[in-house]
Amino acid sequence: MQTPLTHKLQIRYPILQAPMAGGPTTPELIAAVSNAGGLGNLGAGYLTPEQIDQAIREIKERTAHPFGVNLFVPEPFTESVDEIRQMNNSLNSYRARLGIAQDPEITKYAESFEEQIQAVLDGGVPVCSFTFGIPGASVIEALKQRGTVVIGTATTVEEAIRLEAAGMDAIVAQGSEAGGHRGAFLNRQDEPLIGTMALVPQMIDQVSLPVIAAGGIMDGRGLAASLALGASAVQMGTAFLACPESGAHPVYKQKVLTAHEEETSVTPVYSGKAARGIVTAFMKDMNQYAGEIPPYPIQNALTRDIRQAAAKANNPEYMSLWAGQGVRLATTRSAADIVRHTVDQAMSILNR
């Protein structure tokens, strides 16, 4: 179970619990995974610098083992007043259904990346990973100077080559099965959606960095297969969503535990950026506005009140239920049990 990456990260098993922004990755979950020999990761993309600072403290109180923090690399976007007004008009019908105010005032679309990075630098984290692009050279340099291992996310071989050239220490190969937002940054509009099985070995042949397989890996079978493909570790998100330490909403957990593999889809309607989740009424209905969805992070800010009101009302149909195609294999095992079971199962397969 030891690979070049487990040595670099100083972890026992090649299992990364995926960073999952929006609530699932609590300090309890991260610490449980790190204490069990994997690498817990905080999805900090939506957090304020103060929240990041607080979460890092809480993780450190619970584990002395390495853990990671993940951020969204900001991308340029254009704000069209007409487009936003039109989208708000469309969203008002959902707001009426949920009994919340029309045309809410949006004060900011996203947190400041620079301030988030500063919180990560000040917090002294062992690992920092990124998705949606490549951070500036000064960011990578500053993290490395503090001894932080830096990881990027790629959905194609070309993206992996760019991440390697930028100085990353390892790369997450995110296949199309993966739950949550797509990390694509070169083909955002017309993403080729390459599966994990095809992506991982092609990436390994073209870059010299350790590659972490992500997307559809739910247990030891997925870990053994990934190691056989040459991956140095796996990153598992959906597998941890319904565990007791996950901060996912109870209704969301229930949907994860009952959904089947054909019930997820990749959609831009919640956030303006393609992401895979369990199909909801909102997703199906919003398809009528295909082509009119404002880009990330605008749409994400515009739908926030709807998602929050739906969560409050325990109504999954207007919540974002990010999950991958392996969803049928999700369980309610504890985080430590998931790590243990994954390792045991992979070991027995590899020994055979």
Ligand SMILES: Cc1cc2nc3c(=O)[nH]c(=O)nc-3n(C[C@H](O)[C@H](O)[C@H](O)COP(=O)(O)O)c2cc1C
């Ligand atoms: C609920 C959820 C939220 C996610 N949020 C993030 C995130 O904040 N940052 C990130 O790099 N990846 C995020 N991902 C993607 C994961 O890093 C990973 O690619 C994915 O979970 C792997 O596929 P799997 O869900 O089939 O295990 C998220 C995935 C899920 C399911």
